[in-house]
Each structure stands twice: as C-alpha cells, then as structure tokens.
Amino acid sequence: IKLKMSTATVKPDPDDIQTRLLNLAGQLPAGINQAALRSHLSDLPMDRIIQCINQLTQSGKLEVLQTANRELLWRLRDASADRRLDGLDTKEVMVYEQLRAFGNKGASAQQLQSRSAMPQREIGKCLNSLEAKKLVKIVRPVGHAKKKIFMLFELEPDASLQAGTFFSGEGFDQEFVDVLCQQCTLYLRRKAEAAATSAATTSASATLEEVQQFIGQSRVSTVALSLDDIRRVLRALTLEGVVETRPGPYAGAGSSCLYRLARSQLPASGDFGAVRVPCVSCPVAPDCRIGGEISPIGCVYLTDWAKGQF
Amino acid sequence: MAVSAVDQITSFLRVHLGPETAAVFLYISKNSKSPLQMIMQQFRLPSEKVSFFPAENLAHSSSLRLLKYFEKSSPSLAFETMSTNNQVLQMVQQCLTLLLTHDLLILSRRKDSAIEYSINWAQVRVLNRAPAFLCLTRTQLGHAAELVIEELLYSGRLGLLACLATVAKRLAEEDEASSSAAAAPAAVDPGLRALNAFASLLELRFIQRRGSVVPPLPVADNSGCGSGGRLEDDDEFEDDDVIGSSKIYRVEKPFAPLSRAEREAALRHIRESLGPAVKLSNESLEPPAKRPRVAAETTSVADARRPEEAAQEFSANAQQLRFRWRDSILTRAAASVLGAQASRVLAAMLDIVDERVRLGHAQSAESEVLAHADIVAQLAASAAGDARSGLDQHLSSLAEDGFIERQSGAAGGQFRILFRRAIFSLTRQSVAAVIRQRLGDKAVRVFNALSEEPNLTQAELESHVLIGGRDCKELLYRLLVDGFVHCAELSRAADFMNPRPNTAYYLFHVNLEQTTRKLLLNMHAYQDRLLTRRLAEVATNRRLLDKRQRVKELLKNLDAQISAADSAGNSDASAELSEQRAQAAQLLTPPEREQLETLKRSRTALRAGELLLEENIFLYELFLEFASQHN
Numbered sequence A: 001i002k003l004k005m006s007t008a009t010v011k012p013d014p015d016d017i018q019t020r021l022l023n024l025a026g027q028l029p030a031g032i033n034q035a036a037l038r039s040h041l042s043d044l045p046m047d048r049i050i051q052c053i054n055q056l057t058q059s060g061k062l063e064v065l066q067t068a069n070r071e072l073l074w075r076l077r078d079a080s081a082d083r084r085l086d087g088l089d090t091k092e093v094m095v096y097e098q099l100r101a102f103g104n105k106g107a108s109a110q111q112l113q114s115r116s117a118m119p120q121r122e123i124g125k126c127l128n129s130l131e132a133k134k135l136v137k138i139v140r141p142v143g144h145a146k147k148k149i150f151m152l153f154e155l156e157p158d159a160s161l162q163a164g165t166f167f168s169g170e171g172f173d174q175e176f177v178d179v180l181c182q183q184c185t186l187y188l189r190r191k192a193e194a195a196a197t198s199a200a201t202t203s204a205s206a207t208l209e210e211v212q213q214f215i216g217q218s219r220v221s222t223v224a225l226s227l228d229d230i231r232r233v234l235r236a237l238t239l240e241g242v243v244e245t246r247p248g249p250y251a252g253a254g255s256s257c258l259y260r261l262a263r264s265q266l267p268a269s270g271d272f273g274a275v276r277v278p279c280v281s282c283p284v285a286p287d288c289r290i291g292g293e294i295s296p297i298g299c300v301y302l303t304d305w306a307k308g309q310f
Numbered sequence B: 001m002a003v004s005a006v007d008q009i010t011s012f013l014r015v016h017l018g019p020e021t022a023a024v025f026l027y028i029s030k031n032s033k034s035p036l037q038m039i040m041q042q043f044r045l046p047s048e049k050v051s052f053f054p055a056e057n058l059a060h061s062s063s064l065r066l067l068k069y070f071e072k073s074s075p076s077l078a079f080e081t082m083s084t085n086n087q088v089l090q091m092v093q094q095c096l097t098l099l100l101t102h103d104l105l106i107l108s109r110r111k112d113s114a115i116e117y118s119i120n121w122a123q124v125r126v127l128n129r130a131p132a133f134l135c136l137t138r139t140q141l142g143h144a145a146e147l148v149i150e151e152l153l154y155s156g157r158l159g160l161l162a163c164l165a166t167v168a169k170r171l172a173e174e175d176e177a178s179s180s181a182a183a184a185p186a187a188v189d190p191g192l193r194a195l196n197a198f199a200s201l202l203e204l205r206f207i208q209r210r211g212s213v214v215p216p217l218p219v220a221d222n223s224g225c226g227s228g229g230r231l232e233d234d235d236e237f238e239d240d241d242v243i244g245s246s247k248i249y250r251v252e253k254p255f256a257p258l259s260r261a262e263r264e265a266a267l268r269h270i271r272e273s274l275g276p277a278v279k280l281s282n283e284s285l286e287p288p289a290k291r292p293r294v295a296a297e298t299t300s301v302a303d304a305r306r307p308e309e310a311a312q313e314f315s316a317n318a319q320q321l322r323f324r325w326r327d328s329i330l331t332r333a334a335a336s337v338l339g340a341q342a343s344r345v346l347a348a349m350l351d352i353v354d355e356r357v358r359l360g361h362a363q364s365a366e367s368e369v370l371a372h373a374d375i376v377a378q379l380a381a382s383a384a385g386d387a388r389s390g391l392d393q394h395l396s397s398l399a400e401d402g403f404i405e406r407q408s409g410a411a412g413g414q415f416r417i418l419f420r421r422a423i424f425s426l427t428r429q430s431v432a433a434v435i436r437q438r439l440g441d442k443a444v445r446v447f448n449a450l451s452e453e454p455n456l457t458q459a460e461l462e463s464h465v466l467i468g469g470r471d472c473k474e475l476l477y478r479l480l481v482d483g484f485v486h487c488a489e490l491s492r493a494a495d496f497m498n499p500r501p502n503t504a505y506y507l508f509h510v511n512l513e514q515t516t517r518k519l520l521l522n523m524h525a526y527q528d529r530l531l532t533r534r535l536a537e538v539a540t541n542r543r544l545l546d547k548r549q550r551v552k553e554l555l556k557n558l559d560a561q562i563s564a565a566d567s568a569g570n571s572d573a574s575a576e577l578s579e580q581r582a583q584a585a586q587l588l589t590p591p592e593r594e595q596l597e598t599l600k601r602s603r604t605a606l607r608a609g610e611l612l613l614e615e616n617i618f619l620y621e622l623f624l625e626f627a628s629q630h631n
Helices: A014-027 A034-040 A046-059 A090-105 A109-115 A120-132 A174-197 A208-218 A227-240 A300-309 B003-016 B019-030 B036-043 B061-073 B085-101 B121-128 B130-141 B143-155 B160-182 B190-203 B260-274 B296-309 B318-338 B340-356 B372-381 B391-400 B419-439 B441-452 B458-465 B469-481 B512-540 B542-568 B571-585 B590-630
Strands: A062-066 A072-076 A136-139 A149-152 A243-247 A257-261 B105-109 B115-119 B207-210 B313-316 B404-408 B414-417 B486-491 B504-509
Touching (some): A014 A046, A014 A062, A014 A072, A034 A046, A046 A062, A046 A072, A062 A090, A090 A120, A109 A120, A174 A227, A174 A243, A208 A227, A227 B441, A300 B590, B003 B121, B019 B085, B019 B115, B085 B105, B130 B190, B130 B318, B130 B590, B143 B190, B143 B207, B143 B313, B160 B260, B190 B260, B318 B391, B318 B419, B318 B590, B340 B372, B340 B391, B340 B414, B419 B469, B419 B512, B441 B458, B441 B469, B458 B469, B512 B590
Antiparallel strands (some): A062 A072, A243 A257, B105 B115, B404 B414, B486 B504
16 A cells, blocks of 8 residues: 655645734834744745735735844834825835934935935835825925925924024025014114103013014014014114113013113214214215315215205 | 324414424424434534535535425525524524424434434324314313413413413403394403413313423423423433523422412403403402402412412313313213213213322223212212212113223212223224114124124124125125124135135124224324315315405494494494495305305314214224223
C-alpha cells in the first residue's frame, strides 16, 4: 500500500496574518521594523506579510514612518488619528508625516529629499497633491522671497520665518509703520494738550498699554498689535526726537516707563538757530566758492532768506 | 585758524591802529616765533647813521625780509618815507606796543635771551567774537555795559577816565537823539549810568584791572587773557632797549571794586569832558563830608592805591565772557525744555558757581557741590524769588535732563552742575538738528540709534529704526558721505587680508568728536560766506550809502541853522531854511529809500546769521575742549 502524502502547502489565512501584525504592532508601540517582522513572523512568507501590511496601511490601521536611518517602521495608527489622511497613498502619507515632524519650522523640498530616499520628482508630486488637498501650505521666509518652505496647513509659521507685523507680502510696509507713528504721535499730542488745558491731575504721559489701546480703537491695523510692536514704534519715535521716555512710577503689564511728546515738539520752544541759516542745508554748499560759479554773493537762497527773515 | 579770522583782524587793525600795525600783525601771523628778535637786536645797533636804504648795508637779512614785506604789502606804509634805521625801529616798536596793548602778541624768550613774538590766536578769536560778546552783555547788563565792553574790546586797554568819558559821551548823544525824536525827557544822567555800569562789570569780573603794556617777558601760559606782567622769577627785567616799560607793574587784585577816589575822579572828569550842557546827578555835586562813611579797610586800601590807580588800565576779561556765554547757552536750553522757572533755578546755581570761580580757573567738567540752602538764598537775593516755590520739582527736572546731579539728599540735597554732560547733550542735539535740516527726520532716527548703540550692521539698524531696507541704505550712505556716521570693516574671511564686500561685516557707528570737528570747519566756512555777502552788498550800494550819509549831514546842519534862527527870532530865515530842509529831504528818491531799506534788512539778517553761527561754533569748541580733557 502506497501512502500519498499531501505535498500541498497550507496557505496562511490573510486575516490571521493581519491579526498577528496588529497584535505585534500593539506589542511594539514604537513601530515594527523589518528585523521585528523576521523574528516574530518568521513562519510566514515575506511577500504575504508585505501584502497584508499594505492592506492595513490603506485601511488606516497602520501608518508608515521612516527613521533617520531611512528604515521603514509600521506603527499602529491612533483611532483618533486624522481622518483627512484617508485616501492618501503611502508616499503622500510619508511626506505628510515628515512635515509633521518638522513642526512649525517647516521644511524645504531639499530637506525632505535628504530625509527620505524618494526622488525629487516624487516628493514634488506628493507636495503638490497635499497642497491641493489643503493639508500642506507654502510659507516664504523673510529675506528669501523665492524660497518655499512647506508645513502642515493648520500650523502657524515659526517667528524665524515670519517677518513680523510690519511686513507685508511685498516686504517691509513703510506706509503702515508711518501711519502707526502718526497715530502714536497724535495720541500723545492730545494727552499733552489735555494736560496743558486741564488741571494738574491730568498727565501728559501715557503707558504702553494706553497707546496700544488707542491704536486698537483707531483700527488703523487689521491685525492685533502686540505690546512689543507698540514699543518698537515708540522707540523709533524716541530716536527721531518726537517722543521722550520717563521712568514710570510702577512696572505695568509690559512697560516700565512712560511716554510723552518731546518738549521740542511743543510750541514756544527754542532750537539752535544755526540751522536757520540756509548754508547749513544748502544742497550745493560743497561747491560754493567765493568768486566761483556758485558763490554767496549772488546766492538766491541767501536773498530769499534775508527777505523772509525780517 | 580760518583765513577769514586773520583777514577780519587785519582789516580791524588797519582801520583802528594804522596800516603799519596791520602789516606787522600779518607778518608775524605768517611767521610764528619770527626772527623779529633780529629786529630787536637791530635796534641795538650802535650807529644810527647806517642808512636803511640801500638794503645791502643791513647786517641782518631778516630785517630786510620784514621791510621788503612791508614794501610789497602796502605802498602807503610810512616805512618808505623813513630814511634812518632808528625811525624804522621806532615805528616797529610802536606797532608792537599797540599789538601788545590788545594782547595780540605772545612773548617768549629763546635760550640766547632773544625775544620772539607770536600771535595770540585766542585773543584773535575774542576780537572776532566781539559782536556776540556785546550782544551777551547787552542782554544781561544793559546798553551802558555794552558800550563799556565795546570800548575796552576795541581799544585793548583803557584808563578809567578815558573809558567812562567816551561811554558817557555816547550815552549823552543817544539821549539827545532819542529826546529830539520822541520829545521825552532824558533819563538818569549818562555819567552816572556809565559809572554804575562800569562798577557792576568790575564786580561781575567782566572787566579787570591791568598794568601797563607788558614788557617782553616769557609768558607762563597761553590763557588768552594776557599774563598781566607775571614773571617766571621775581627778578625785574632791566634791559632798557626792550619794548615796553622796564619796570613791572603788578596788579594783585584785578577785580578790586572802584574806590571812592576813583568814582569821584571819574565823575569830575566826565563833567569836564561833557560840559555844562549835560545835566549830572546831584550825587556828584555833594560835598565829600555828606557822603556815607566807607569802611576803614577799604578807605585805607584805596588811599594806598591812589597814586597807582591813575596808571592802571582796564581791559575786558575774555575768560569771564566765555563762561557767561556758556552759562547763557545752558540757561536758554533749560528754559526751552523745562520752562522759565527751572531756567531761573539753574541761573541761580550758575551765579553761585561764578562767585566761587577765581581768575584762571580752568574749564571744569563739573561744578563744586552746591547746597540746597545756598540755592534758596541765591534765589531770594536775585529777582527770581518766585522760583523758590516748587524748587524741589525744578531741581528734579534739571537732574532728569542731565543739567545737574544730586550728590546727596541730606538737608534738602546737594547738587552739582554737570557742564560736560550738558554740553555733550546739547552738541548731540545740535548735530541732530543739522541732520534733520539736511536729510530729514528718518536720518535723525538712524543717527540717534547709532549714537546709543554703536557698531550695528545695516540689517540690525533697519530693525531698530523701522525703516525699509532701501530707504535705510540710502540714508545710511548719505550720512556716511557727510561724515555724520562712520563705518568699520570686519572681515569674515579667515585670513583677514583681502576683505571683499560679501565676506565682510560693515559696522556703523557715530564718532561725535570727529563729526563735530567737521561741522566746526563747515560753520566757519558758512560764516565766511555770510560775511562776504554782507561786505559785497555794502560795496555794491556804497554810492547810495554815501549819498544817504551826505543827506543826513545836510539835514543836521539845516536843523541846527533853523534852531539858531528860531532862537534869534528871525522867522524869515527860519522859513527859508525850513523850505531848504524840505527840499533836501527829497534828495533821496522813494526807490532809493526802498533799496536802502532792503539793504538794511539784508545786512541785519546776515549779521544775525553770523551771530547764530558763532554761537554754534562756540558750543562745538566747548564740546571739543571737554572731549580733549576727557581723552
């Protein structure tokens, strides 16, 4: 009697493989790498394992990561994970997860390429796809208008990328700064006039918070200006000689000094008379020579000045 | 020294002291420590028969050079009419004496005992600043004091009687002109006004007693006020051949007040010189017995000095005038920033300091410590008694703004005036004002930012001053070209050898001392231009000015004749003269009058501009003086 031994191998059930993979991922919360797969699932053929991993990734139960050594990891996906990533292919998810790791500093395409083993073109396609799905946005850093930094859509760019309140899309917004300076000067002038006309209880000085409140109420800015922004504007006015500072009686929420209109801005104040002489501000003063083509003897500036002086 | 200063003084000397003196001054100005000692030795030649011409008979080439210079510089010099060596010697001696009288020469002695002459440039600056000093004196002490200072500045030294007689005469003429115009009675008699002004100037040390012309002695220092006859040693100089008196007249108390004898002699002299037409105060006519008794010590000192007083002369104290000008600048700055009351408090403190400063006291960075009680007493004594209310507040304000410093809080506080810090602050504000006038407000931001935080790159500066990149760059470079900011290069390359723009940091900073020096030169140039313009306008309208002068004199003569005819009762002649006067008054046509009015306005504006520039120049010189002391 000849015994026929069945040589047909028993194909593993895919559900079993997926269950074992999920259990293994639960045991290794840091992620499953290829070494773990070989050691824990050695009885299973690798192609079946990879097939099941892909199915689990597509169904959203596992997520793919890449370490700094460019080693792939598969990790259990959090149940509350972002459902927006459903429908993304693996590469897009990889790129998305890498950008998540960069946080609000973002990363350029070159940085993403150096982190992953993906070619530049693939990364570009993934970024375009993610940008179209409003999962990723582009930020242009200060001073590098042509450079593109990619970051997750919901994140605020880091301060090092942002130019600040006084910058618009086209660069430094001088007009906006001038308007802020005018408003601050207007407020301090009104305070000085009120102090001059009313009793001694009204002070001509203002704190940083008061100026900020006035600017906010005047609605000259569409964005909220911080105390630091107001301090910078008042500092610029102090350097210009329009505003002067005095030590405050107490330390406020963000300020320790008082601001008021500089006394040179007030009426009936003196100045150094030499600046009234036209030669001081004459545009051709370096070329003026006695006996030359430009000379003081026929100077029209001196003639007009003498007529207007007395 | 600016060329224009020498030209101004030379023309002043030519007008007041003669062309020979101006020529001597000009020669010495171009040949400092010139070999005029050779001329002095020339004076000692035993033979007077040596003819000055031809030149080859002269033993010393330096004298020949001097004489040839005289010949070339001004053909109208008296030297060319002289034929003997002795005449030239006497003329040169006279010129040098006149220059010494005005403190324009510094004498020094070489190792071989020869005398060298150099120009005292500090005194040249004093004479150039005479209009500013006169303006200061008029503002602080009145018109009579201004006239006294004017006489002493332009005469060098004057005796008491000569000075007061001149000033009283000018005051009397002005009173007469104003009384004839306004039909108002004359005020206090001019003699007494002049004498009181003189006495107060002496008390406030605006003027000082001087000896006779300084003999050729080595000077101890170049204080600009004249050494007044001090010697390095106590030996008298006995060489009779040297210029000046062989005996030294030392003034031990240059600011001693006028004695009773001096006052009496002065009033008597004024009365004699002005004549009976001018009414004098009764005080001068009182018999000596009715006068209040003077303190015995003062009387004995006065009696002891009486014989020498007649030989004493007086001159303006330039150092005190400079200190007072500095104080005037500080009080005006305080008034403009803190108000009139705080300014009066500061003025009172400056008066206390002034009383404690002695002659020759150097420019100090800080004053002595002043007690609160002293300030209160000074305010009470002065006309600013109402400033005592709120004194503590004013002192705090002055301390906040850097004019004074509180040393301690005991007994109301002790304070010190910070001259150096105040002048530094005023200089920086002045430079900022010039920048604002030339380049605008944003340039002032850049300048002040770099003053407070030096060594910033352009990018850092942009974030400090909130100015866009392109505008900030343009302003920065314009400030750099004009010398208001400076740049230091810091290479990023490892070798530091060949820095290129893209491998170097450029750090910007402000060097106020260097900027001020450059501005000082510019201010001198601007002043020169205003002066040139003013003189050119006078020269252009010389014919018209001469015509106006002639018409004025004609009218004056006719007025005198009319008044004589009226007093004689000759009505016909009076009417005829009046008609002639009316015709003479129309010699100047309306367009000519308008042109004269325009000229007057222009000259006034230009002169005012020169004074404004002079004040700035003085401020910058003070700053540089303090800066050099600090270094």
